[in-house]
Amino acid sequence: MIRIPIDGEVLEGDLALPEHASGVVVFAHGSGSGRDSPRNKLVAAVLNDAGIGTLLVDLLTPDEEQLDLQTRALRFDIPLLARRLEVATSAAPKDVPLGYFGASTGAAAALIAAADQTETKAVVSRGGRPDLAETVLGRVQAPTLLIVGERDPVVVDLNRRALQELHCEKELVIVPHATHLFEEPGSLERVAELARDWFLRWFYSSS
Numbered sequence: 001m002i003r004i005p006i007d008g009e010v011l012e013g014d015l016a017l018p019e020h021a022s023g024v025v026v027f028a029h030g031s032g033s034g035r036d037s038p039r040n041k042l043v044a045a046v047l048n049d050a051g052i053g054t055l056l057v058d059l060l061t062p063d064e065e066q067l068d069l070q071t072r073a074l075r076f077d078i079p080l081l082a083r084r085l086e087v088a089t090s091a092a093p094k095d096v097p098l099g100y101f102g103a104s105t106g107a108a109a110a111l112i113a114a115a116d117q118t119e120t121k122a123v124v125s126r127g128g129r130p131d132l133a134e135t136v137l138g139r140v141q142a143p144t145l146l147i148v149g150e151r152d153p154v155v156v157d158l159n160r161r162a163l164q165e166l167h168c169e170k171e172l173v174i175v176p177h178a179t180h181l182f183e184e185p186g187s188l189e190r191v192a193e194l195a196r197d198w199f200l201r202w203f204y205s206s207s
Contacts (some may be wrong), residue, residue, distance in 0.1 A: 055091060122144075127147070
């Protein structure tokens with residue numbers, strides 16, 4: 001576990017760095033989630049097996065998480081999450097390509113961080129809300145993959161609109177039969193495979 005100081009508080013994270021890593025992916029968790037999310041852990045494990053480093057960070061402190069459980073307010077404070085994500089990125093190795101994996105509202109934070117940090121090589125969004133980062137989508141330079149479940153029609157529509165606003169290399173993949181959390185058999189594994197291939201493609205193209 002690593003500890004990242006910010007605003008007089010400490011964020012906690014888990015860094016996994018395979019030997020000769022092709023890059024490192026910082027995770028931005030979604031609504032009401034954190035670094036212990038089983039879905040993001042599954043994706044991280046697939047990335048690690050492919051030689052990609054991962055940094056899973058709690059973007060809220062324990063006290064903030066408790067407040068958010070009661071009010072649901074902080075999970076939609078995208079500027080706060082994006083700033084926390086950018087600070088957390090400082091804990092990632094500097095000598096390998098950088099990517100972001102964002103889920104739900106965390107995808108908006110990831111896109112803002114990518115727009116601000118032009119050295120970012122790739123972004124993947126899982127069931128994301130890129131519409132919450134609408135004002136920066138045109139500034140994102142990193143190749144961006146949007147992954148959405150077929151049975152998540154509102155989010156599918158939001159991602160289609162966001163795709164039009166992105167001017168970088170981009171792709172939208174709709175996973176058949178999957179709902180918002182990709183709980184159907186094999187659907188989350190498909191997300192992990194898509195993310196792995198996207199990061200490997202752009203990490204190696206930048207080396």
